Amino acid sequence: MPDTLPSLRFFGLGPRKLPAVLRVPDxxxxxxxxxxxxxxxxxxxxxxxxxxxxxxxxxxSLLFDLLTIAEAHNRAKVFDIELLAARLVDAMIRMKAEExxxxxxxxxFGASTGAGAAVxxxxxxxxxxxxxxxxxxxxxxxGADALSRVRCPVQLIVGGADHEVIALNRAAAKLLECPHExxxxxxxxxxxxGPGELEQVxxxxxxxxxxxxxxxxxxxx
Numbered sequence: 526m527p528d529t530l531p532s533l534r535f536f537g538l539g540p541r542k543l544p545a546v547l548r549v550p551d552x553x554x555x556x557x558x559x560x561x562x563x564x565x566x567x568x569x570x571x572x573x574x575x576x577x578x579x580x581x582x583x584x585x586s587l588l589f590d591l592l593t594i595a596e597a598h599n600r601a602k603v604f605d606i607e608l609l610a611a612r613l614v615d616a617m618i619r620m621k622a623e624e625x626x627x628x629x630x631x632x633x634f635g636a637s638t639g640a641g642a643a644v645x646x647x648x649x650x651x652x653x654x655x656x657x658x659x660x661x662x663x664x665x666x667x668g669a670d671a672l673s674r675v676r677c678p679v680q681l682i683v684g685g686a687d688h689e690v691i692a693l694n695r696a697a698a699k700l701l702e703c704p705h706e707x708x709x710x711x712x713x714x715x716x717x718x719g720p721g722e723l724e725q726v727x728x729x730x731x732x733x734x735x736x737x738x739x740x741x742x743x744x745x746x
Contacts, residue, residue: 531580538589539615545589548576553585555630555655555738556620560613560646561591562637562662571716572636575660575727582731585626586634589616591642606666609642610649617646617653630655630738634730637715640681641666644697648674656737658682658730661690661715664697672700679705680733682726684713 531550538545546567557579559572567573567588576586591612596602613633620626632655635643640662647654648671657679664672664681679701681694691709698707708729713722 531585539619541593543590543593543612545587546573546576547585547587548580549585549625550580550583552583553629554583555585555632555734556626557584557586557632557634557734558613558616558620559586559588560609560633560635560639560643561588562639569636571723572634574723575634575730578724578727579731579734582727582735584632584731584734585629587616587620591639604638604666606638606641606645606668609639610645610667613642613646614650614653617650621653632656632658632734632738634658634660635662635664636660638663638666640664644675644679645671647677647679648672651676656680656734658733659694660726660730661687661717663690663693665693667697669700672697673702675701675703677703678733678737679703680708680729681705682708682710682729684715684717684722685709685711686713687715690715 531548534547544567567590579586591609633643640659643657644664644667647657654677656677659681683691683694710725717723
């Protein structure tokens with residue numbers, strides 16, 4: 526537990542002024558960017574709770590809307606994984622350009638469909654991403670080619686009662702050629718709403734980021 530509360534900043538990211546929330550604890554060990562699922566946003570209660578707990582574990586985090594308000598009402602854009610991944614890459618570049626974060630390892634945390642965007646972003650920019658975590662995610666949406674091109678370590682966390690998503694994650698994992706693992710949270714559903722379930726997600730994610738941030742497993746690009 527940090528001695529002081531993390532700083533909390535609200536701003537518009539990039540030329541589209543995408544709503545963003547940045548949490549920065551004292552002496553962060555890395556920066557984690559969130560990729561929300563369809564129908565979610567930077568206000569997502571679950572991802573904000575994950576962000577808070579990651580801050581307690583010593584990680585800075587950025588939650589931002591991948592789409593503008595108008596775009597979010599277009600179902601084609603909501604499921605446009607290439608567009609979402611491009612927005613993630615743009616956000617990574619902008620954050621790494623900031624002196625405060627330039628030297629920090631960077632990770633991606635994808636939820637639901639956002640996991641597909643996180644995987645594709647990691648595949649497209651191996652020079653930027655040190656680790657990826659998926660929570661109840663659809664990494665398969667990145668496509669077989671992207672899955673095979675990811676070089677950073679990938680952790681796939683799935684609820685034990687989310688049988689369809691477990692199957693999709695296992696199929697996606699077979700295409701990964703990078704270090705990876707599947708973590709099953711016993712009894713959890715897709716949203717990890719049960720007592721202690723989200724805490725288990727954060728425990729696994731924080732350990733994954735901590736381990737691979739420390740190793741500095743970002744390939745030269």
